[in-house]
Amino acid sequence: xxxxxxxxxxxxxxxxxxxxxxxxxxVPGGAGHLHRGQEVRRTEWLAGVQDASxxxxxxxxxxxxxxxxxxFVHGFNTDQFDMLERHRLIRRGLxxxxxxxxxxSYDWPSNGSVLGYASDRRxxxxxxxxxxxxxxxxxxxxxxxxxxxxVHVLAHSMxxxxxxxxxxxxxxxxxxxxxxxxxxxxxxxxxxxxQKSMRAGNANSSSLYRRCARLTxxxxxxxxxxxxxxxxxxxxxxxxxxIGLPSGHPRKAVNLSCGEYFKDNIANPGAAASWSHRWxxxxxxxxxxxxxxxxxxxxxxxxxxxxxxxxxxxxxx
Numbered sequence: 462x463x464x465x466x467x468x469x470x471x472x473x474x475x476x477x478x479x480x481x482x483x484x485x486x487x488v489p490g491g492a493g494h495l496h497r498g499q500e501v502r503r504t505e506w507l508a509g510v511q512d513a514s515x516x517x518x519x520x521x522x523x524x525x526x527x528x529x530x531x532x533f534v535h536g537f538n539t540d541q542f543d544m545l546e547r548h549r550l551i552r553r554g555l556x557x558x559x560x561x562x563x564x565x566s567y568d569w570p571s572n573g574s575v576l577g578y579a580s581d582r583r584x585x586x587x588x589x590x591x592x593x594x595x596x597x598x599x600x601x602x603x604x605x606x607x608x609x610x611x612v613h614v615l616a617h618s619m620x621x622x623x624x625x626x627x628x629x630x631x632x633x634x635x636x637x638x639x640x641x642x643x644x645x646x647x648x649x650x651x652x653x654x655x656q657k658s659m660r661a662g663n664a665n666s667s668s669l670y671r672r673c674a675r676l677t678x679x680x681x682x683x684x685x686x687x688x689x690x691x692x693x694x695x696x697x698x699x700x701x702x703x704i705g706l707p708s709g710h711p712r713k714a715v716n717l718s719c720g721e722y723f724k725d726n727i728a729n730p731g732a733a734a735s736w737s738h739r740w741x742x743x744x745x746x747x748x749x750x751x752x753x754x755x756x757x758x759x760x761x762x763x764x765x766x767x768x769x770x771x772x773x774x775x776x777x778x
Contacts, residue, residue: 463488463548464510466532467568468591469541471497476541478570480587483595486568488545495541495568510600514610515561528610529562529755531555532596536618536653538735539571547742551615554748560755562610565600567592569623589626597627597644611645613755614673618686618702618738621652628668646755647673651684651702651738659701661711670711675761677754679741679777680705682720683728686738702738705774715761718776722746750777 465488470481474496485506486499501509514528533551535544548566555564569588600612616624624647647669658665659678670676680702687703706716719741727740741747750766753759761767761775768778 462509462513463490463492463545463552464506464513464563464565465495465548465568466565466592466596467495468588469568469570474498476568478540480570483591493542493545495545507600510563510565511610513563515563516610529560529613530600530610531560531562531564531613531615531755532592532600533564533566534592534614534616534620534624535566535569535571536616536620536651537571541568544568544571550742551748554742554745555752555755557745558749558752560748560752562755565596567596567620571619586623586626589623590630592623593627593630613646613648614644615648615650615751616652617650617742618653621649621701622654624649625654625658625666625669628672629665644673645675646757647676648679648751648754649676649701650679650741651681651687652678652700653687654701655698656701656704656707657698659714660707660709670713674713675754675757676714677717677751677761678702678706678714679717679719679747681718681723681737683723684720684737685734716775717750717767718770718774719747721770722777746777 465486467476467484467486468480468482469476470479471477476495484500485503486495487501487506487509488495488499492499510530511528514530516528517526533548535547539547544566548564552564569592597612597614614624657663660666661670678701682703684703687700705718706714710716723737723740726746727744729736746766750764753764753766766777768776770776
């Protein structure tokens with residue numbers, strides 16, 4: 462079963478690219494698209510996600526090992542069919558490397574067109590609050606005594622901007638700001654947000670850093686899509702997913718250069734620019750590294766998929 466939290470508006474039996482009420486979907490593995498018949502009650506959806514989290518316990522309910530729930534947030538220019546396919550790539554890719562938990566995708570309105578960049582960014586701002594209140598916070602607060610789990614977040618492209626905004630919205634709410642909620646592992650992939658906004662002490666990212674145990678930033682100097690977006694936004698800082706975290710970032714943030722791995726193993730001269738932006742999701746090596754990051758059992762510098770460049774930068778190898 463594939464689990465989705467969607468804020469796309471309904472359109473007949475399917476969904477549109479406009480924002481709508483929060484819906485919880487449990488999608489059979491063989492289904493080729495999302496539709497209203499897959500919507501379930503929130504309590505039923507939560508029970509299914511919790512059961513899939515991989516929490517190990519004895520017959521008397523004693524918890525032996527925590528489970529894991531990964532929330533994936535897609536980026537801009539992603540229609541619903543592509544979102545479903547990517548969700549399944551992530552679920553299968555992580556499972557192949559031993560990830561025992563559940564994968565949940567946050568389905569927000571995205572126009573499925575490069576011409577929709579500006580409107581997608583507005584949609585991302587509006588969808589950020591729903592992501593936090595109905596996704597991250599709710600999953601974290603609804604743990605059962607017999608089913609403890611860690612909540613993680615994986616975001617791609619503009620989805621990273623959405624996650625950062627969600628954390629900021631959360632700390633604007635007094636009740637939420639006073640609570641001890643925490644995301645265990647957060648992973649940004651090809652992040653379409655300003656590099657300078659991720660410095661320690663920057664107001665835009667202070668909530669994000671405060672609310673995660675660790676942030677891993679996967680970036681590539683060969684990301685052509687982010688190069689185009691830099692030109693599109695004249696005067697805006699270079700993007701995090703192209704040049705990495707700035708100097709002076711908090712120690713809990715980990716920079717992982719993926720450019721050389723892409724150039725040597727993945728690059729396809731005849732591919733569209735978007736390939737250099739999304740290749741991670743079709744690379745087994747990426748999932749191997751991500752699995753180690755999510756489980757958190759190995760120190761950042763002992764993960765076997767990592768080494769260092771000639772310039773001393775931590776890198777995917």
